[in-house]
Amino acid sequence: MDNKYYSGVIAEMQDFFDENGFTVNKDNEYTSASKAVKVEYNEEKQTYELYMAEINENEKGEYALASSWLFDDSQTEKDAGSVGIDFVNTLRDSMGIKVKRTVSSASSVDLPTASADGSMKTAGFAKKVLDVYPQYKDAYKEHIAKYGNFLYMEFFAETFIPTITEVLRKGEKKQMKKLYELLENAYTTGDRETVNIVVASLAAAVLKDETLKEKADELLAEDSHFKASLNAFIPVLKADKKLFAALVK
16 A cells, blocks of 8 residues: 555644644654654555654654554545544653643534444444443543544443443343344444454453353354454454554553
8 A cells, every 4th residue: 555645644643743843854754842753654564653752952862663553455534634643642642741621622522423325334333332322422522522533443442342341241131132233233234444343342342351252252143254253353453462452451
């Protein structure tokens, strides 16, 4: 994949650079009084990578990898924006910059809606999750107010994945049925991105507990394809440090 979405990543970061005194040189390095930053695309790993270096008394130190984001040929311009948001949050944390938010900014956020064409995308799946577990509606609004975009792995890792774990642990029939119907519907009707996050969420929920894994297999007993996808993905999640850190809390 070529690097055609680089400009989309940088566009999402530009306001942060402008607000915090960063300037760019001909090598696409962004520097402030205390930090040097560059974004690169790693063709071999298919990841966008954020590098940072400290600047002390006008002397720049060595660059170190600060964050990376898997970005293959299935990703889009919208996903490039998500990369930029993630990198900005990494920079904020590194520089000790707090995001100023108000209750009103979260309260004005709209909840996700389904696609008009009837297909299920990640936003439509989020809507289904919030319909079934409405206790996370405020968390969704606060998430959008904070990031300005829906970072679904971040959101589901904090809300939906712990819920899956709890439902499987308790094993209450009504709740298990509700969870299965939610997951199965998204798995069979969702686009590729939605199917991926459905499988990844269930895998993350059971990864550390073999008893929960057995319950997940029982949950998917009537859908052998879904079950096979789960079993195939678990070792992938274990091996991918970035994905593991994003989903397994």
